[in-house]
Amino acid sequence: MSDLQVAPWILVIPVKRTAIAKSRLAAAYPQHRPELARAFAVDTTAAALASPLVRAVLVVTDDPVVSADITAVGAYAVPDLPGVGLNEALEHGAAVAAAEFPDVGVAALSADLPALRPAELTAALKACVADRNFVIDLPGTGTTLLAASPGTPLDPRFGVGSALAHQASGAVPVELTTIDSLRRDVDTAADLAHAVQLGVGPRTADVMSLVLGAATGTEGLAC
Ligand SMILES: Nc1nc2c(ncn2[C@@H]2O[C@H](COP(=O)(O)OP(=O)(O)OP(=O)(O)O)[C@@H](O)[C@H]2O)c(=O)[nH]1
Numbered sequence: 001m002s003d004l005q006v007a008p009w010i011l012v013i014p015v016k017r018t019a020i021a022k023s024r025l026a027a028a029y030p031q032h033r034p035e036l037a038r039a040f041a042v043d044t045t046a047a048a049l050a051s052p053l054v055r056a057v058l059v060v061t062d063d064p065v066v067s068a069d070i071t072a073v074g075a076y077a078v079p080d081l082p083g084v085g086l087n088e089a090l091e092h093g094a095a096v097a098a099a100e101f102p103d104v105g106v107a108a109l110s111a112d113l114p115a116l117r118p119a120e121l122t123a124a125l126k127a128c129v130a131d132r133n134f135v136i137d138l139p140g141t142g143t144t145l146l147a148a149s150p151g152t153p154l155d156p157r158f159g160v161g162s163a164l165a166h167q168a169s170g171a172v173p174v175e176l177t178t179i180d181s182l183r184r185d186v187d188t189a190a191d192l193a194h195a196v197q198l199g200v201g202p203r204t205a206d207v208m209s210l211v212l213g214a215a216t217g218t219e220g221l222a223c
């Protein structure tokens, strides 16, 4: 394969331990919240790996079950650094990615994108032509993707109000209007309902079937 055919992006996906992740889903999904968090991460990872512009996906997580699941779909797992938070996890993943795959861009992708379509991720990555670009989430205040060209530090500023923080740091927003599946991060039950409308990946769909079964008393039955 010539260099020109090598996919130009490594994606770094951070996944919090699912025992404590997605706390804003706890009220609506008390029994299935950890499984949902895990399913979102696996569906996001699988969709990312299906983009022809993605050379590899590196998941930063301390969750052994997530590590096993994402390794099974073809991603690499890297443990979190102890005692630090999301942006430090991303810096760590970006450093591992840059050391392992020199000369490719590194992009951080949120793990809570269960409706992600590979074609929409591909379109967004194609539009990442500045040194640093980012994709604003559907609520308009957060970030779902932050991409840095080869040799440019990722400088992640995820957290509350991250869209403004990324813009203030010089990153350029991707202005495409056709990438809702990449912008639909799931924090709340209403977000999840919208993701289901868009069409979620198979792992999330399976958990949603269990949720529905539990609600109607048919969990575990064949029909
Ligand atoms: N590796 C790692 N990932 C993290 C950490 N904190 C958050 N994340 C991930 O970063 C992404 C965005 O975080 P949030 O949307 O706030 O997810 P969350 O913290 O599980 O959700 P809430 O409990 O509702 O705030 C998700 O993919 C999380 O799994 C961390 O300390 N380490």
Ligand SMILES: C=C(OP(=O)(O)O)C(=O)O
Pocket: 137, 141, 142, 143, 144, 157, 158, 159, 160, 161, 162, 163, 185, 187
């Ligand atoms: C951490 C973030 O996610 P959320 O707003 O979904 O918590 C972010 O958008 O930077």
